[in-house]
Amino acid sequence: MSEQQLARSIVCHMNIILEDGSTAESTKASGKPARFNVGDESLSPAFESEISSLNKGDKHSFTLDAIDTFGESNPDAVHHMDRSKFPADMALEPGVIVSFGGPGGSEIPGMIREVAGDSVTIDLNHPLAGQKLTFELEVVEVL
Incomplete structure (x- = not known):
């Protein structure tokens, strides 16, 4: 399978939840959904595997360790x-x-x-580096 066959973009509303249950980021608050490009190596393999099979209208929640999101704090x-x-x-x-x-x-x-x-x-670390995060996604569109 070529990279072009695998590549697609998933546009979704997303909440990023910290371990204490508070919301670190919400695209619904800004009204601007996030766009993730599957297959272009911009996402960690763990994150990509969670979203690669999602379709329009899907809701999906998953938790990843820091290494699979914004990295460990350096x-x-x-x-x-x-x-x-x-x-x-x-x-x-x-x-x-x-x-x-x-x-x-x-x-x-x-x-x-x-x-x-x-x-x-x-x-200079990303503010969410070193944290285990839960992502709540609602797919708006698949391109």
Whole structure:
């Protein structure tokens, strides 16, 4: 079977639920369903196997470990920066998302984890990295 025969897109509303039962993300809140491309290697094999056979109208819920979603939290992605590297009027407190320039003009978001004196701890891991997540999907369309 060729890659083109396997490739298709699944458009669905999705809730991402944390282990404590709270909702981390909901496409229904924004009114914009998510689109997943099956067969293009953009999804983990475990995630892809959960959604590959879904059809329009299907509802499916599944739980995956961090390694199969946003990855494990990488301690090398946590950095300590001097307060002087930030604009003087910027509110620096835990939970604030700060954008940094990445390769090729891309932007890399980082979350402030701690501010201690002149030291600001920035975590460049995805906010959902290292967490076991439950996905609740409702398929709107299959392309």
